[in-house]
Amino acid sequence: MESLKLHSAGPDETLALGRALGAVLEAGDFIALVGELGAGKTQLARGVAEGVGANPDDVSSPTYAILQTYAGRLRLHHADLYRLRTEGDLHATGYFDLVDEPNAACLVEWAEQIPGAIPERALLLRLTKGPGPDERHFELVAQGGSTLAQRWVAALPTRQ
Ligand SMILES: Nc1ncnc2c1ncn2[C@@H]1O[C@H](COP(=O)(O)OP(=O)(O)O)[C@@H](O)[C@H]1O
Numbered sequence: 001m002e003s004l005k006l007h008s009a010g011p012d013e014t015l016a017l018g019r020a021l022g023a024v025l026e027a028g029d030f031i032a033l034v035g036e037l038g039a040g041k042t043q044l045a046r047g048v049a050e051g052v053g054a055n056p057d058d059v060s061s062p063t064y065a066i067l068q069t070y071a072g073r074l075r076l077h078h079a080d081l082y083r084l085r086t087e088g089d090l091h092a093t094g095y096f097d098l099v100d101e102p103n104a105a106c107l108v109e110w111a112e113q114i115p116g117a118i119p120e121r122a123l124l125l126r127l128t129k130g131p132g133p134d135e136r137h138f139e140l141v142a143q144g145g146s147t148l149a150q151r152w153v154a155a156l157p158t159r160q
């Protein structure tokens with residue numbers, strides 16, 4: 001699949017995009033969020049949590065917690081690997097048990113930082129800022145046969 005691109009004009013639009021993504025999320029899906037601090041990874045996660053039927057207020061940046069789980073129609077594991085350095089660090093958190101859990105999906109910030117953190121089948125989402133202060137661009141890259149990007153884009157009210 002060629003890469004797809006989405007645009008957000010502000011935090012509320014990112015929330016709405018996240019809600020649409022959460023609504024089509026299925027057990028076994030893995031989302032790797034790639035982008036600098038403030039790109040909107042956690043903001044998108046808030047929408048995804050709402051889209052799976054969890055409480056978006058439970059979503060804070062897990063930079064310190066590393067791992068959080070929200071319960072909706074499926075379990076959504078939200079991780080932030082910013083403070084971790086090695087695959088050994090990651091093993092110690094129980095991360096790999098969660099990634100393999102049935103009836104759960106994962107959304108991981110800074111996953112690209114640790115080799116092995118991203119499973120073969122994943123949606124890579126690259127977030128970039130600008131040019132306006134509230135503009136964000138999302139590049140969707142499907143890996144290993146992940147169909148999540150197509151499901152997501154098909155669920156959006158208007159193709160962008
Ligand atoms: N279009 C947008 N989408 C997401 N966040 C935006 C947008 N425009 C401005 N922002 C702001 O950028 C910041 C994104 O923060 P956050 O989601 O925590 O980023 P990250 O998790 O990537 O470090 C928030 O303060 C949010 O209000």
Ligand SMILES: [Mg+2]
Nearest residue numbers: 041042061109
């Ligand atoms: Mg964050």
